[in-house]
Amino acid sequence: MSPAGGPPAAGGAGPFPRPPHHGAPVGFATIHGKDLVVGAVLAGIGLRVVAVPFDTDSLGTFSGEVERTASPIEVVRTKATAGAAAVGRLGLGSEGTFAPDPVLPLTLDTEIVGILDADSGVLVVGRATAPAPWAVTATFTDEPGDELDRLLGRAGFPDQRMMVTSSGADGVSATKDLSDPDDVRRAVSERLRSGVRATVASDLRADRSPGRRRVVESAAVDLVTRLSAVCGACGSAGVGPEDVERGLRCEWCDAPTDQVAVRILRCPACSADRRVLVDHPADPAHCSNCNP
């Protein structure tokens, strides 16, 4: 908040407090066990993660009963605001998104973990993206037979739990947290018998998905890296890479390529940018002159 009558600070926010935090509590609005994964990482800079009960499913579910309408960052801010309100000043929120890789035939899991300073309004966000071969889905109109076993094998079942969903006139119905292959088969058969298609998919809630927990952990590590970087302009913690410029020059012919030439680090409080030049030339394999 700016002082009464005074102009707002640059970027509209004050600085995010720097680590170490000496046991400062951070409220984490989660019901799916992510507090354990993220708490272990954030303990490294003195933050003490406290799970705050919050119906995060009300903001959208992977199984489709509740559609997510806000952007992932908005959802993280909403969750972090609830977490901060429960403990005082600092709150955490996290959110995952699954999408096809733009080039390769695989699914990518992008996880963000954000920490909000409710006093300044500054949200610092850590990110991680990784292939998610354990995030499988298949829809059946007949009894699945061996195909179901292959699907479960790809997912890493039963460590990766599964769910069976169907959609009908009265919305989406989901049978979740399945760890027994007979239960999966039964849930499929029941739906087929009642004349609807059955979709078998990974249960992607973090406490049912070891693969997802690893990506959440990587996002928490990225968050700690950012919180350890301090802005030279305003002194806020949380500086991190937010943008790139391409055009790195080829090692052989000096022509610009599509490789990253400059990484742009940005402060979450005052929005000051710092440009970091990539200190090596581009591999000619990426050059359209040398390797057309």
Ligand SMILES: [Zn+2]
């Ligand atoms: Zn070249």
Ligand SMILES: [Zn+2]
């Ligand atoms: Zn700054």
